[in-house]
Structures are given as C-alpha cells and as structure tokens.
Amino acid sequence: MVSQENSETNAAVERQDELVATGSEDKAQGEARGASSLMLWMRDVAVAVGVSVLIIMFLYQPVRVEGTSMLPRLEDHDRLFINKFVYHFEAIRHGDVVVFHYPRDPEKSYIKRVIAVPGDRLRIDRGDVILNGRRLEEPYVPDEFRDERSMQEIVVPADCYFMMGDHRSISSDSREFGPVERDLIYGKAAFIYWPTRDAGVVN
Numbered sequence: 001m002v003s004q005e006n007s008e009t010n011a012a013v014e015r016q017d018e019l020v021a022t023g024s025e026d027k028a029q030g031e032a033r034g035a036s037s038l039m040l041w042m043r044d045v046a047v048a049v050g051v052s053v054l055i056i057m058f059l060y061q062p063v064r065v066e067g068t069s070m071l072p073r074l075e076d077h078d079r080l081f082i083n084k085f086v087y088h089f090e091a092i093r094h095g096d097v098v099v100f101h102y103p104r105d106p107e108k109s110y111i112k113r114v115i116a117v118p119g120d121r122l123r124i125d126r127g128d129v130i131l132n133g134r135r136l137e138e139p140y141v142p143d144e145f146r147d148e149r150s151m152q153e154i155v156v157p158a159d160c161y162f163m164m165g166d167h168r169s170i171s172s173d174s175r176e177f178g179p180v181e182r183d184l185i186y187g188k189a190a191f192i193y194w195p196t197r198d199a200g201v202v203n
Contacts, residue, residue, distance in 0.1 A: 058084075058085075059083065059084060059085055060081040060082065060083055060084065060190065061081065061082050061084050061187060062079060062080070062081055062193075063079070063080060063081075063082055063099060063109070063111075063187075064077060064078070064079050065077060065078040065079075065080065065111060068167055068170065069112070069165035069166070069167050069170055069171035069172065069173070070097070070111060070112070070113070070165055070166050070167065070171075071145065071166060071167040072142060072145070072166070072167075073097075073140065073166060073202065073203075074097075074111065074166075074189075074192070074198075074202070075198060078192050078194070078195070078198055079192070079193055079194040080189055080190070080191060080192040080193060080202060081190050081191045081193060082099050082187030082188060082189055082190060083187060083188045083190045084186060084187045086188050087185065087188065091117075092114055092117065092161060092182070092185065092188075093114065093117070094114055094115070094116070094117060094131075095113065095114060095140075095203075096113070096114045096188055097111065097112070097113050097114075097188070097189040097202050097203075098111070098112065098113075098114055098161075098163070098185050098187065098188055098189065099111045099185070099186060099187040099188075099189065100112070100163070100180050100184045100185040100186065101184040101186070102177070103177050103178070103180060103181070103184060104177055106184070110163070110172075110173075111189060112163035112164060112165050112171070112173050112174075113140070113163065113164055113165070113166060114161050114162070114163060115129060115131070115136070115162045115163065115164045115174070116131060116156045116161065116162035116179075117156060117161055117162075118156050118157065118158050118159060118160060118161070119155065119156060119158070120132055120155070120156045120162070121133065121153055121154075121155055122151075122153065122154055122155075122156060122162055123150075123151060123152060123153035123154070124149060124150050124151040124175070125150055126148045126149075126150050127146045127147050127148050127149060127150075127168065129164075130153075140166050141166050141167075141168060145166065145167045145168055145169060146168050146169065147168045147169040149168075149175065151175055154179075156179050157179060159181060159182040159183075160179035160180060160181055160182065161174075161179060161180050161182065161185065162174045162179050162180075163179075163180050189202040190202060
C-alpha cells in the first residue's frame, strides 16, 4: 500500500517535472520567437528608413524659399521638397511651380509658376494675362497681389517657358528676364514640409 502510494507520488513528481520542463522549453521558444520578431521588425524599419533616404536624396531635394514673390502659397523661409526627376517622364505644364537657375546668374535659383509653354502666344493687358487669345483664369493670384503692368504679345520660343510669380506686384520674373530655357529648369515643387502650418502639396 505504501509502496503503491510512493509509486504514484513518484509518478506525479515526474509528471510535474515534465510539465515544468515543458513550460521552460515553451518559455524559451517564446522568448526566441519574440527576439526573432524584434529583429525582423528592426530590419524592416532599417530598410524603410534606408529606402526613404535614397528616395529623398535621388528623387527629391529639400529647398528653402527666399522671398515673397510666390505668396500666398509659398512664404519666405518655407521649406519644401522638389521633384528632380519628374520632368524626365512628363512634360512641363501650365501652372506648374518650378525651380530653375536664374538666367542672368545661374548660381542663383528662382521658384516661379509656369504661365506659358513653347509655342504659346502671350500678352499682358494691365495685369490680365492673355494666353492664346483668352484671358487666363488665375485663382492662385489674389486681387491684392495683382498689378497693372502690360506687355506686348510674344510667342514663347521652342524649349523655353514663361514664368511669373503669384505675387505679381513684387515678382521679378519672365516679364523682366524673358522666357527661361528648358535646360535651366531642374525641379518641380512638390510638398511643403516646414513650417507645419503650411505643410501640404504645392499647386
């Protein structure tokens, strides 16, 4: 009787040892899986950060706006990304906000809006832009930023673009230095990232 109880007790102890051993193994396996998941997560984060850096370095370029000629959308000292490769795949269009080397001093860069493209007929009548015989609707130019300047009609030469700032009364643009050659244009304004109150797509 005692012998049988001891046997049962020993069996129970052995089973408990097995449970303890199994629990330890499960815990170790769980910890290993947790460590493996953490490593995979860290790897994915590192890859995502690396890809983001490469995209920014090779596709986009951060620039800072200096001046107020593109008010109200772009303010002085706004920081934005420009897309450096978009015009390798698509045409420069009316209304695009682009960055280009200043024709009279290529060491400087200007940011302006494309008003006319090669072959367009353009004239300005007391501030109104007449493009190919029709008055151009310009919702990006508030009334208080308009001016009364006029310009005789021109035909925009091949591979050139006529640029104007949205703050017409203070902007130095193609009305002064003429159409900008395509080779001088090196990016399209894409996204304002600072300050946060101005953050958003440039259009």
